[in-house]
Amino acid sequence: MTGHPVPGPADALVRFEQVKKSYDGLQYVVKDLNLDVAKGEFLTMLGPSGSGKTTTLMMLGGFERPTLGRILLDGKPVERLPPEKRNIGFVFQNYALFPHMTVAENVAFPLRYRGIRGQAAAAKVAQALGRVGLETMGDRRPAQLSGGQQQRVALARALVFEPSLVLMDEPLGALDKQLRERMQVEIKHLQTSLGITMVYVTHDQSEALTMSDRIAVFHDGRIQQLADPQTLYNAPENRFVAGFIGENNTLPCTAVGQEGGLQVVRMADGTVMRACGASGTDLTLSVRPENIALAGGTPPAGANLFSGTVTDVFFLGDHMRLSVVAFGGQTVTARIPVAAARAFAPGEVVHLACQPADCRLLED
Amino acid sequence: MAETYDIERIRTFVAVRRAARPARRAALSLALPLVGFLLVAFVTPILYLLVTAADNPETRTVLPQTLVALEEWDGRSTPEEPVFAAFAADMKAAEASSTAALVGKRLNYELPGMRSKVLAAARMAAKMESGPYRQAFLDKDRIWAAPETWAVIQRNGARLTPYYLLTAVDLKQSPSGGLERVEPDQAIFLAVLGRTLLVAGMVTALTLILGYPVAYVLTIAPKGIAAVMMLMVLLPLWTSLLVRTTAWVVLLQSDGVINSVLLALHLTAEKVQLIFTRIGTVTAMTHIQLPFTILPIYSVMRSIPATQLRAARSLGSGPTSAFWRIYAPQTLPGVVAGCLMTFILSLGYYITPALVGGPQDQMVSNFIAVYINRDLNWGLAAALGVVLLVVTLAIYGLFLRLVGADKIKLG
Numbered sequence: 001m002t003g004h005p006v007p008g009p010a011d012a013l014v015r016f017e018q019v020k021k022s023y024d025g026l027q028y029v030v031k032d033l034n035l036d037v038a039k040g041e042f043l044t045m046l047g048p049s050g051s052g053k054t055t056t057l058m059m060l061g062g063f064e065r066p067t068l069g070r071i072l073l074d075g076k077p078v079e080r081l082p083p084e085k086r087n088i089g090f091v092f093q094n095y096a097l098f099p100h101m102t103v104a105e106n107v108a109f110p111l112r113y114r115g116i117r118g119q120a121a122a123a124k125v126a127q128a129l130g131r132v133g134l135e136t137m138g139d140r141r142p143a144q145l146s147g148g149q150q151q152r153v154a155l156a157r158a159l160v161f162e163p164s165l166v167l168m169d170e171p172l173g174a175l176d177k178q179l180r181e182r183m184q185v186e187i188k189h190l191q192t193s194l195g196i197t198m199v200y201v202t203h204d205q206s207e208a209l210t211m212s213d214r215i216a217v218f219h220d221g222r223i224q225q226l227a228d229p230q231t232l233y234n235a236p237e238n239r240f241v242a243g244f245i246g247e248n249n250t251l252p253c254t255a256v257g258q259e260g261g262l263q264v265v266r267m268a269d270g271t272v273m274r275a276c277g278a279s280g281t282d283l284t285l286s287v288r289p290e291n292i293a294l295a296g297g298t299p300p301a302g303a304n305l306f307s308g309t310v311t312d313v314f315f316l317g318d319h320m321r322l323s324v325v326a327f328g329g330q331t332v333t334a335r336i337p338v339a340a341a342r343a344f345a346p347g348e349v350v351h352l353a354c355q356p357a358d359c360r361l362l363e364d
Numbered sequence: 365m366a367e368t369y370d371i372e373r374i375r376t377f378v379a380v381r382r383a384a385r386p387a388r389r390a391a392l393s394l395a396l397p398l399v400g401f402l403l404v405a406f407v408t409p410i411l412y413l414l415v416t417a418a419d420n421p422e423t424r425t426v427l428p429q430t431l432v433a434l435e436e437w438d439g440r441s442t443p444e445e446p447v448f449a450a451f452a453a454d455m456k457a458a459e460a461s462s463t464a465a466l467v468g469k470r471l472n473y474e475l476p477g478m479r480s481k482v483l484a485a486a487r488m489a490a491k492m493e494s495g496p497y498r499q500a501f502l503d504k505d506r507i508w509a510a511p512e513t514w515a516v517i518q519r520n521g522a523r524l525t526p527y528y529l530l531t532a533v534d535l536k537q538s539p540s541g542g543l544e545r546v547e548p549d550q551a552i553f554l555a556v557l558g559r560t561l562l563v564a565g566m567v568t569a570l571t572l573i574l575g576y577p578v579a580y581v582l583t584i585a586p587k588g589i590a591a592v593m594m595l596m597v598l599l600p601l602w603t604s605l606l607v608r609t610t611a612w613v614v615l616l617q618s619d620g621v622i623n624s625v626l627l628a629l630h631l632t633a634e635k636v637q638l639i640f641t642r643i644g645t646v647t648a649m650t651h652i653q654l655p656f657t658i659l660p661i662y663s664v665m666r667s668i669p670a671t672q673l674r675a676a677r678s679l680g681s682g683p684t685s686a687f688w689r690i691y692a693p694q695t696l697p698g699v700v701a702g703c704l705m706t707f708i709l710s711l712g713y714y715i716t717p718a719l720v721g722g723p724q725d726q727m728v729s730n731f732i733a734v735y736i737n738r739d740l741n742w743g744l745a746a747a748l749g750v751v752l753l754v755v756t757l758a759i760y761g762l763f764l765r766l767v768g769a770d771k772i773k774l775g
Contacts, residue, residue, distance in 0.1 A: 063674055083677040096675035100693045113680030157679065 012036040012072075013165060013197045014060065019069035021055050029055050031221040033069070037199060039164075042191050044200045044208040047218030048244070054169060056218070057201045061167050062086050073165070084113070089158030089166035089196075093173055095150045097142035103129070103153050104138035110161040128160035129153075131190065148179045155187070159194070166191075168200045172207065184210050205245050209233065217241050239362050242286040249292075249332050251285045253361075262356050269328030273304040275359035284362045289321070291358035292334035294341075295351040303353040308332060313344045324350060410753070416746035417532075420525035422470035423517060426463050427454045431521040434514060442509045448497040455482075455489035473741075474516050474527065481505050512539065528747035533557075553731070557751065560727040563646060563717075564710035568703050570650040571657035575702070576695075579662040584670075601655050609716045612648040613639060616720060640722035648720045649713060656709060657702035664698030701772045704763050708756055728752050 014037040021030040030052040037043045045053040058064040059071060062083030070077050078086060098106050104125050111121045129135050132152035142150055151171060158166055168187075172180045188211045191198045202208055208215050209229040217224045217232065217240070225237045236242035243250060253265040253273070262274040265285060275285055295305055308326030320341045322334045334352060344350065424431070433450035437443045458464040468482035488504055489497075501508040519525075519537075530536055530543065534551040538544045545551065578597065582590050600608060615621050616639040626632045638644050668691065676686035714729035728748055735745035763772070 061674075061678060063677075082682075083674070084680050084682055086678075087680070088678060090675065090678035092671040092675055094669060094671065096669060096671040098672065098676075098690055098694075109676070109681070110679035113685075161680070 011039045013039045013041075013074060014199070015070075015072040016056070016060075017070040017072065019056075019059065019066045019071060021052075021059060021064065022067045028067075029221050030059075030066075033223065035216060035223065035226070037197060039197055040195050042188070042198045042200065042211060042213045044202060044212040044215045045218055046202060046205060046208040046215050046244075048203055051218035052221040053201050053216075053218040057167055057169055057199065060199060061088060061090050087161070087163050087165075089161070089163040091154045091158050091166070091168040091171045093170045095142075095154040095171075097150055097153055097157075099142055101141075102138065103134065103140050103142065103145070106142065106153060107138075107157045107160050110157065114161055124160055128156040131159070132156045132186075147175050148183065151175065151183060152186075155190070159190070159196070163196070165197045165199070168198065170202055171200075172202075172204075180207070181210075187211065209245070217244060219244070236286065236360065236362065239284050239286075242284075242360070242362055247289055247333065248286045249289065250362075251287075251327060251330050251332070253283050253285045254281060255279050255283055255361075263361055265361065267306075267327040268330065269326075271306050271327060273306070273359060274302075274356040275304075275361045276357060277361035278363050279361070280363050282363075285359055286362055287354050287359045289333045289335040290319075292332070292352050292354045294336060295353040300353070300355070303355055304359065305351065305353050307349055307351045310344050310346050310348050310350055312346065320344070322350070324352065326352075413746050413749050413753075416742055417528050417750045418524040418526065418747075419743065420470075420520055420522060420527075422467045423520040424523065426458050426467040427451070427517065427521075430454050430517065434518045434521070437514065437518070439515065439518075440511055442502070442511065443498075443514055445496055445498045447514070448501055448508075449495055451485075451501070452489045452492065452495070452497040455486040459486040459490040470520065471516060473531075474520075475507075475513065478507075478513075481507055515539065525743075528743040529750065531744060532747040532751045553748065553751075556726070556728055556731055557755065559725070560711055560752075561755070563642070563649070563713075563725070563727060564707050566646050567649045567653055567710045568657070568707045570646065571653050571706050572699065572703055574650070575654055575658040576661060576699070579658050579665055579698075582658075582662050583665040583668075597655050597658055600652060605652065605715060608652055609648060609719050612644070612651070612716075612720055616644045616647075639720060640725075642721070642725050645717050645721035645725045648716050649710060652716065653706045653710060657706045660701040660705065661695060661698040664695055664701075668694050696767070697771045700763065700767050704760065704772065708760065711752060711756055 014035075016033045016035040019030060019033040020028050022028045029050075033052075033056060035056075045056060047053045055064060059066050059079075062078070062081060062085075066079055069079075071079050073086065073088075083090075098109065101109070104122075107125045107128050108121050111117070111124060116124060125138065126135065129138060132155055134149060134152055134156065137145065137149065137153075142153065145153065154171070171187075172183050175183060184207055187198075190196075200208075200211065209232075212229055214226060214228055215232050216226045219240050225232060225241045227235075232241065232245055236245060236248075239250060242248045251267065253267050255263055256266050256272070257264045258279075259274060262276055263279055264272060264274055265283060266272055267285070273285065295303070306326050308324035310322060310324055311331070312321075312323040314321040317338075319338055320336045322336055322344060324332045324334060326332050332352075429450035430447065433447040434443065437447060455464065458467065464483055464486035465479070468479040471478040471482060485501065485504060485508070488500065492500065507513050526537065531546070532553050534546050534554045535543050536546050578593070582593055582597070585593060613620075617623075618635050618637070618639065620639070622638060623635045626636060627634075672690055672694070673683075673686050676690040677683070681689065711727075712729055713727055714733060717725050717727050718730055718733075728751070732745045732748045732752075735741045735748070
């Protein structure tokens with residue numbers, strides 16, 4: 001899907017209209033971007049590096065100017081407005097705290113440009129630091145704080161002047177896994193309780209799934225799919241999205257017909273499977289590892305059945321991970337819950353099953 | 365139980381120290397060659413310099429008997445015959461070993477005209493078979509009747525003298541032993557020191573004004589352009605100081621390139637005096653010192669993330685305000701390091717002021733060179749060196765106090 005046309009709802013805070021960006025005049029890093037962000041929405045731009053997501057965020061923040069197209073903020077075009085006139089909170093990848101100022105001075109920095117000084121400023125700083133649980137840290141220097149605390153200061157600084165829109169550029173990338181997961185929850189809480197609109201950039205799909213109202217998957221300068229996390233996970237619209245969000249087995253196949261609302265396809269080795277989704281000649285069948293089960297004595301009615309040779313077995317606590325060669329040379333990964341598993345040996349032939357509803361056909 | 369615990373702790377401590385011993389020895393042996401080199405080539409000359417600035421051997425070695433005889437002298441009247449007899453004996457020995465000129469020169473620093481009078485006295489003493497000597501010397505020159513003459517001789521019998529160090533800061537010992545300023549027509553060294561500090565300060569300020577923007581452009585320029593710019597910054601460092609200074613002589617002289625261009629463009633009606641002026645000296649020194657100021661600033665600027673300015677802008681700060689409130693304060697360690705380096709190096713400049721500057725632009729180093737090469741007055745040269753060293757250390761210490769050691773970053 002390209003140029004996802006969104007009919008303009010009245011409450012769109014941000015609107016990209018036909019935005020293109022090129023740095024060298026030869027290649028577009030952002031190609032024909034149309035995107036609306038609603039008031040109060042948490043929108044994540046997800047994609048690999050070089051997909052155009054960060055450039056899009058920088059254009060919204062005012063640090064890059066679109067080569068073509070318009071960006072509307074609250075209905076007003078802002079392409080030519082410098083960052084300091086946009087009143088947008090921005091949290092940078094490495095926090096960009098000012099090392100020569102204390103935490104309180106960092107947080108008070110945006111207030112002085114809005115004419116808030118003295119007692120009023122101190123009260124706002126205290127409130128902002130309290131919101132992120134750092135009320136006692138005001139006198140410290142950023143270098144004296146841990147990574148997670150620095151992240152919170154950056155957050156407090158971006159929120160203290162009560163912007164209606166906050167942008168975040170991979171803000172949790174430098175934190176370890178546990179802290180990252182805790183911060184995801186905290187940021188989401190802050191966003192909903194303060195009713196801020198947030199545009200968040202990340203390359204971490206689990207982060208995107210956890211926090212977002214909607215996710216725009218970027219690849220090659222275009223939005224590949226714009227949807228809520230569940231739709232994105234369960235119904236990817238193309239191969240890229242299917243491969244990028246979660247784990248997926250993508251298997252080549254050809255359509256042979258239809259049967260009861262389902263597509264019938266033939267796999268590389270001639271096995272016939274049923275699946276839902278697009279029709280066409282060169283197709284890819286996508287099925288998630290957790291949707292492949294062992295075919296027991298009586299397989300469920302209507303399930304696709306296939307068999308393969310086990311190459312690797314890994315025990316992962318709550319499940320076993322099985323790598324199987326099937327369909328004449330394709331590697332298929334299956335997640336078998338430990339309760340349903342038994343001992344497997346490499347080289348043994350196993351029979352597997354998956355429901356047609358879990359098999360999606362994608363066009364290349 | 366407590367005792368065993370303590371012994372256990374001491375044992376652990378000793379074991380830890382012992383385990384680290386090979387690594388300590390290895391580290392020490394790696395540093396040893398440089399430490400040795402510094403001791404021989406740096407510390408020893410400085411100690412020698414300190415000693416030379418106060419050493420006073422001439423009177424002691426040439427007039428030993430006179431000094432012994434002067435111990436009985438009352439210090440107020442013309443000495444009696446025994447002093448003159450001893451003096452005559454010393455002078456005879458001095459004439460024989462041609463050392464009279466040494467003591468004559470030394471006494472001449474404090475009593476102008478003494479050099480020729482000592483030489484004449486030595487020649488006369490050599491011709492005399494026997495005494496009485498007192499009347500003979502008094503007849504030869506009235507200076508031998510003056511108690512001040514003998515007081516100076518007596519004072520210089522000491523192993524060390526404050527004379528050179530005092531002279532280097534325009535002070536002298538009064539006859540009563542206190543300190544007083546030298547006569548205005550002889551007071552030159554404080555003015556020279558002030559001039560040295562002024563020129564070093566002007567050069568430092570100019571390199572900062574010219575170098576700071578260059579360092580900034582270097583950090584934000586695309587890689588290829590930055591590499592070419594860096595080459596241009598470093599190029600002066602790879603050419604000999606003498607060659608660069610001579611090049612400035614060629615450019616600045618009355619019939620030089622700069623004057624020709626100015627005349628050809630009708631910017632000036634007649635030739636401008638550029639060489640042998642303060643402007644010429646400061647220009648040439650600024651050119652030579654620029655890399656020393658730029659490089660520390662550049663290396664500090666490179667460590668400041670570009671997102672710092674962006675963050676400031678996003679928080680509502682305009683470009684100018686963001687620069688002064690966020691960027692400039694973070695470059696301060698580099699600015700201090702670069703300025704300190706250029707200032708201290710400029711204090712010791714010699715070749716450039718000598719070739720490009722006029723008489724009014726000669727710095728302390730030039731005077732040191734004059735006293736070593738022309739006047740052979742090593743004591744005063746060493747004393748000026750000591751003053752320069754003390755001033756340099758004082759300025760370094762002042763910077764450390766003002767900005768803190770952690771605020772100075774060379775790289």
